[in-house]
Amino acid sequence: MNLPSLINWFEKHQRDLPFRSHPTPYGIWISEVMLQQTQMETVLKYYPSFLKRFPTIQSLAKASLEEVLTEVQGLGYYRRFRLMHEGAKYILNQHQGVFPSTFESVIAIPGVGLYTAGAIMAIAYNQPYPATDGNVIRVLSRYFGVKKDMRLPSSRAHINELHNQLVQQSQPREYIQAVMELGALVCRPVKPSCEACPLQQNCFAYQSGKPEALPILTKTTKVxxxxxxxxxxxxxxxxxxxxxxxxxxxxxxxxxxxxxxxxxxxxxxxxxxxxxxxxxxxxxxxxxxxxxxxxxxxxxxxxxxxxxxxxxxxxxxxxxxxxxxxxxxxxxxxxxxxxxxxxxx
Ligand code: SF4
The missing domain is CATH 3.90.79.10 (Nucleoside Triphosphate Pyrophosphohydrolase)
Structure with missing residues (x-):
């Protein structure tokens, strides 16, 4: 993959996001929890007021669950915020309120999974850990032509490994955000803007003429x-x-x-x-x-x-x-x- 070209594109086109300009582990954690299952546009309505209401781990840990849920009502999937609240109390008790800085200690926080731990390590600490979300799965499966059902854990693990190899070869903070941003702005699920893509030259899906055919996602259960x-x-x-x-x-x-x-x-x-x-x-x-x-x-x-x-x-x-x-x-x-x-x- 042409990483310099991808990073160059990111530096020119990245969105001005409140949690990415001066990334802190606390800010990245909160934003990534909010972004689970929620569109960026919606998160941007909640993130600034949440950080104003709970500016530190201490303030979040000491708030009641009801206060936290009141602040995020409307975002849906509330289990993630209950776990986030647990996580803040855990950091206060186990790390004296200081956000931990190793992968093992970050992933031990209640509610933090592989993806969020990877995003915190790469974006906040500039450490080479992959963070594989839907955008990354789409970009990498199209670029490398991975024709596996991405609903299967084994297929996602395969993409995660490709992502891991790439993050080891780059500046983690820029690379991770660049792939996520490319997936959000250019390599979209429908009608990707291949003509504006820095990865076009060696992209399997582009060369096949059917970029939307990937990733493969089998149908889910009925509502x-x-x-x-x-x-x-x-x-x-x-x-x-x-x-x-x-x-x-x-x-x-x-x-x-x-x-x-x-x-x-x-x-x-x-x-x-x-x-x-x-x-x-x-x-x-x-x-x-x-x-x-x-x-x-x-x-x-x-x-x-x-x-x-x-x-x-x-x-x-x-x-x-x-x-x-x-x-x-x-x-x-x-x-x-x-x-x-x-x-x-
Ligand atoms: S060329 Fe098209 S399909 Fe390939 S990564 Fe870029 S936007 Fe996605």
């Missing part, structure tokens, strides 16, 4: 649909919310909802002394997760009395201080736009 009856229950200036205890959206606050008939909900309202219990017309909202679609038939109810042992009455004006998933934020924002802020660039 399931869940149909909910969701209720907004308001008493004076408070709204009933339930803290979720199951895996998807664990520790987030949700509106009460059931996968059942409306009659069963009216019975629940009656048994829990909610008054009145009559549910009027509903409005349908939809939210798409990666492997699930929620279709929510939403009812609104203003009550004078009522008790829910699984719920909490939250002041409407305090809704911005608790973590709420986007699936339900969009509902609350529709009915009470004055109480929920949206993230803006």
């Amino acid at each position: 399931k649909t869940k149909e909910w009856k969701t209720i907004i229950i308001v008493q004076d200036d408070k709204i009933l919310m339930r803290k979720n205890k199951t895996n998807l959206l664990k520790d987030f606050y949700l509106l009460p909802q059931w996968e059942t008939k409306i009659e069963a909900i009216e019975e629940w309202l009656l048994n829990n002394r909610f008054k009145p219990i009559h549910l009027g017309d509903s409005r349908v909202f939809q939210h798409q997760f990666t492997h699930q679609t929620w279709v929510m038939d939403v009812y609104q109810l203003k009550v004078k009395t009522g008790f829910d042992k699984e719920g909490e009455w939250i002041l409407l004006r305090a809704l911005n201080t608790i973590p709420i998933p986007e699936a339900h934020k969009k509902i609350i924002r529709y009915y009470f736009p004055q109480y929920l802020k949206t993230k803006a660039l």
Whole structure:
């Protein structure tokens, strides 16, 4: 691979990213966690305010999980942030709050896998470790013509080894970021800009005339649909919310909802002394997760009395201080736009 040409392209075309100009291990770690499963454009809306709110490992470790989730609500895949919070506490306890600097100690941090450890070592410490994400897999499988199913761990390990050999021959910080950036800006999944690519000359996929044919990715499982009856229950200036205890959206606050008939909900309202219990017309909202679609038939109810042992009455004006998933934020924002802020660039 023509590495000088790739680095030269990167120096001219790289985006101005807040975590890459003066890379610190803490900043690279936070950005890489945010970038897992999330587009750069979205991460750029969250990263600066997150770093302002939690500027150091100490501040992150000492914050409550609820404060951390509130700051990242809307990004999805919240398990990564629970682990990140665990990781900050681990660094505070095991390394006196100083980010460790060897690969073995970085990968021992809760939630840090091979990719994130490699990115921290290469970008923050300029050490020759590979960091193989989707962009790298696409660029290298096209360039070298690797015709293996990239959903298989063995195929990804093969690309990781090619990446490892290349990072050993280069300035790790520049090389790693250059391949990632080429994948994001030029060697895109659809319609790659081969005519503007510094690797065009020896690229297998370009020469084959079908660059989009690689990488090979077999089809994944189908998306399931869940149909909910969701209720907004308001008493004076408070709204009933339930803290979720199951895996998807664990520790987030949700509106009460059931996968059942409306009659069963009216019975629940009656048994829990909610008054009145009559549910009027509903409005349908939809939210798409990666492997699930929620279709929510939403009812609104203003009550004078009522008790829910699984719920909490939250002041409407305090809704911005608790973590709420986007699936339900969009509902609350529709009915009470004055109480929920949206993230803006
Ligand atoms: S020439 Fe085209 S297919 Fe090959 S690496 Fe560059 S953009 Fe990707």
